[in-house]
């Protein structure tokens with residue numbers, strides 16, 4: 062078994078800590094416009110969508126960053 066991939070944005074597993082290495086993760090919204098997509102974990106995908114809605118979406122220059130715990134707690138419950 063290879064080591065599960067690590068999210069470059071928050072340092073958690075991709076696609077999630079619950080199922081590390083199961084599935085590809087999601088392409089980061091922060092870089093898809095001008096670079097090859099970077100795969101981030103599911104909570105980061107939700108966090109980026111939330112930040113984007115707030116007009117606060119950052120760039121990979123600010124990574125790694127802390128994602129609020131509530132984005133991780135959403136895993137597996139919806």
Ligand SMILES: [Zn+2]
Pocket residue numbers: 068069070071072073101102103104105
């Ligand atoms: Zn992440």
